[in-house]
Amino acid sequence: xxxxxxxxLKWKIKKLAQWTISRxxxxxxxxxxxxxxxxxxxxxxxxxxxxxxxRKSSGNFNNEIGMPLTILGDWQKIxxxxxxPKVIFSSWGKLISKSKYPEILIxxxxxxxxxxxxxxxxxxxxxxxxxxxxxxxPVHIEAYPDRESLIREKSRLIEQLPVSGYAVLNGxxxxxxxxxxxxxxxxxxxxxxxxxxxxxxxFEIYFxxxxxxxxSFKLEYKGGVIPFRIMGALGxxxxxxxxxxxxxxxxxxxxxxxxxxxxSKNYEVPSRRMNLLKxxxxxxxxxxxxxxxxxxxxxxxxxxxxxxNARRVAILGDMLELGRYSPxxxxxxxxxxxxxxxxxxxVGPRSRFIVEGALAxxxxxxxxxxxxxxxxxxxxxxxxxxxGDVILIKASRAVGLDKIVDDLKAS
Numbered sequence: 001x002x003x004x005x006x007x008x009l010k011w012k013i014k015k016l017a018q019w020t021i022s023r024x025x026x027x028x029x030x031x032x033x034x035x036x037x038x039x040x041x042x043x044x045x046x047x048x049x050x051x052x053x054x055r056k057s058s059g060n061f062n063n064e065i066g067m068p069l070t071i072l073g074d075w076q077k078i079x080x081x082x083x084x085p086k087v088i089f090s091s092w093g094k095l096i097s098k099s100k101y102p103e104i105l106i107x108x109x110x111x112x113x114x115x116x117x118x119x120x121x122x123x124x125x126x127x128x129x130x131x132x133x134x135x136x137x138p139v140h141i142e143a144y145p146d147r148e149s150l151i152r153e154k155s156r157l158i159e160q161l162p163v164s165g166y167a168v169l170n171g172x173x174x175x176x177x178x179x180x181x182x183x184x185x186x187x188x189x190x191x192x193x194x195x196x197x198x199x200x201x202x203f204e205i206y207f208x209x210x211x212x213x214x215x216s217f218k219l220e221y222k223g224g225v226i227p228f229r230i231m232g233a234l235g236x237x238x239x240x241x242x243x244x245x246x247x248x249x250x251x252x253x254x255x256x257x258x259x260x261x262x263x264s265k266n267y268e269v270p271s272r273r274m275n276l277l278k279x280x281x282x283x284x285x286x287x288x289x290x291x292x293x294x295x296x297x298x299x300x301x302x303x304x305x306x307x308x309n310a311r312r313v314a315i316l317g318d319m320l321e322l323g324r325y326s327p328x329x330x331x332x333x334x335x336x337x338x339x340x341x342x343x344x345x346x347v348g349p350r351s352r353f354i355v356e357g358a359l360a361x362x363x364x365x366x367x368x369x370x371x372x373x374x375x376x377x378x379x380x381x382x383x384x385x386x387x388g389d390v391i392l393i394k395a396s397r398a399v400g401l402d403k404i405v406d407d408l409k410a411s
Contacts, residue, residue, distance in 0.1 A: 016091040017068035017123045024101040028124045032109045033132030034139045035296035036237050038270045040132050043245035046266035047259050055102040062108035113143040117156045129157045130168040134175040135295030142323035161185035168247045171196035190243035198246050200239045226256040233269040235303040278410040281387045288394040289401040292319040294329040304392045305340030314341040317395025318348030331357035338363050346370045347377050348399050374400040
């Protein structure tokens with residue numbers, strides 16, 4: 001009975017969302033990828049909000065329930081028994097009597113399982129589609145028969161673009177770059193590569209008194225160059241998000257100066273995505289505990305490796321939903337720690353493969369410590385950290401490393 005009720009609810013909000021799109025005709029910006037979706041969404045919103053009426057999806061509203069909810073209203077969360085009647089009633093009201101509605105919708109299109117993006121495209125087809133990154137082992141691959149099936153699912157987003165539409169693609173990711181051959185729309189690329197349309201240059205960590213405070217970089221487009229500085233977070237993901245947002249904004253008619261000023265004024269790094277926090281014992285925490293995929297974990301370790309003036313501690317937990325690719329993916333992350341980490345602490349059953357990968361590259365076994373759960377690791381971590389350490393914390397959300405972050409934060 002419950003399944004039937006959910007099915008009816010999904011059908012109702014799907015229809016209401018379709019009719020709302022048809023009535024108000026907003027410009028839809030769609031985002032998908034294995035990493036960096038939320039940061040890109042927030043950066044796009046920051047760039048556009050001063051120039052248009054814009055709505056973005058809240059939290060993880062990227063599925064068959066959350067995406068249509070964003071279309072129907074600025075709902076922040078699902079709560080209370082009266083929530084759904086309120087949504088349906090207010091949505092009918094907007095259809096019957098035309099009211100103020102966003103000119104632009106920024107929507108995440110999740111691909112947790114086969115046909116997810118196909119379903120979401122039936123609700124809203126984008127004018128601009130952004131693909132942030134996929135990587136060799138994409139997240140959620142466990143639900144697909146093979147990697148190619150997941151890539152095909154994500155490719156649907158740009159295959160459905162109109163001739164006047166735009167595919168905004170990560171030009172550094174070979175899988176994403178190859179997708180340009182699957183769209184009839186225009187293509188705009190971003191990344192560090194010289195071949196990208198919006199190129200990231202001069203990327204570096206910004207320090208104050210030898211403490212990492214953020215990142216600085218420049219964007220180059222058609223001979224013009226503009227600087228950016230993102231405070232309170234590390235990682236090349238910050239630059240990718242801003243570059244993707246710049247592509248979208250340029251397509252919509254803004255110039256680099258306008259984009260730089262808007263992002264500097266409005267952009268807030270999403271929580272638990274490479275955020276810099278002050279920790280106990282005068283440590284610095286890099287909180288990347290929201291979720292994990294192989295490509296995101298590699299980026300996190302690259303950022304940690306760029307810090308040379310402190311002891312680098314990596315607390316790494318399981319990456320979930322990788323299916324048969326899980327051992328290989330964890331071993332690759334372990335291999336990467338050798339040159340970028342001084343002390344390695346692992347959490348979760350799959351993280352034994354991180355240890356194996358690290359040991360295979362010659363990591364000192366006396367500096368590796370493994371735990372089954374976050375709770376088991378807490379006391380040891382608090383006793384082990386030293387004054388001045390830089391501590392990276394990264395795992396899939398279900399591992400619960402966010403609790404370790406909260407325990408380590410300075411009061």
